[in-house]
Amino acid sequence: MRVLGIYGSPREGGNSDLLLDAALEAAQAEGAEVERLYVRELGDLQGCTECGACDDTGECIIEDDMVEVYPRLERAEAIVLATPIFFYSLPAQAKALVDRAQALWNRRRLSKPRERWRDYDSGRGYLIAVGATRGKSLFVGLEFTAKYFFDALDMSYQGGLRVREVEAKGAVRGRPELLEEARALGRAVAQGRGFSREY
Numbered sequence: 001m002r003v004l005g006i007y008g009s010p011r012e013g014g015n016s017d018l019l020l021d022a023a024l025e026a027a028q029a030e031g032a033e034v035e036r037l038y039v040r041e042l043g044d045l046q047g048c049t050e051c052g053a054c055d056d057t058g059e060c061i062i063e064d065d066m067v068e069v070y071p072r073l074e075r076a077e078a079i080v081l082a083t084p085i086f087f088y089s090l091p092a093q094a095k096a097l098v099d100r101a102q103a104l105w106n107r108r109r110l111s112k113p114r115e116r117w118r119d120y121d122s123g124r125g126y127l128i129a130v131g132a133t134r135g136k137s138l139f140v141g142l143e144f145t146a147k148y149f150f151d152a153l154d155m156s157y158q159g160g161l162r163v164r165e166v167e168a169k170g171a172v173r174g175r176p177e178l179l180e181e182a183r184a185l186g187r188a189v190a191q192g193r194g195f196s197r198e199y
């Protein structure tokens with residue numbers, strides 16, 4: 001199982017980083033082949049310009065760091081997207097990557113008949129999300145975004161780990177139960193199972 005972990009936070013060593021590290025280490029221990037993609041290290045990542053070029057081709061024409069990212073998204077058999085909540089959504093840098101998946105959505109639309117759009121042939125997607133507050137609806141918007149990001153990649157959304165009330169950098173270190181849940185998520189990813197826990 002080739003697993004790609006996408007680190008969506010601009011904060012190195014922050015909460016979503018630590019949870020994704022724990023999940024990927026556990027996935028690797030289960031025999032998964034693990035790759036890591038740090039969105040904050042992509043120096044040249046533009047947002048989608050809605051130019052429409054990919055509508056007919058499924059190919060994005062913007063020449064920036066996404067050129068290297070697309071094949072990594074396509075090679076993965078499972079993806080774990082880890083991100084903090086920023087204004088009930090993703091940080092802008094990670095959202096740019098998500099929006100650029102529009103080219104892959106078009107590729108899927110062009111290559112797969114409409115009656116098969118509910119079938120996912122490229123693997124499974126998972127979400128790790130952390131936020132500082134404790135509202136009931138904290139993850140609602142982000143979960144839709146993640147589900148349809150994975151849909152564009154022809155991957156089925158399999159849930160994940162959603163954590164409220166962590167704010168300071170590295171706060172999850174003081175919550176060993178969360179790191180244990182992240183390891184459980186990593187094992188589920190490696191075994192191709194769904195997973196859903198919310199704190």
Ligand SMILES: Cc1cc2nc3c(=O)[nH]c(=O)nc-3n(C[C@H](O)[C@H](O)[C@H](O)COP(=O)(O)O)c2cc1C
Binds near residue numbers: 009011014132
């Ligand atoms: C720009 C910005 C916006 C944020 N918006 C929210 C928010 O809407 N809801 C929330 O609960 N926390 C919000 N937070 C808090 C972060 O989600 C929280 O600190 C999280 O633990 C950061 O994760 P990280 O260490 O992986 O970056 C925001 C933080 C920043 C810097």
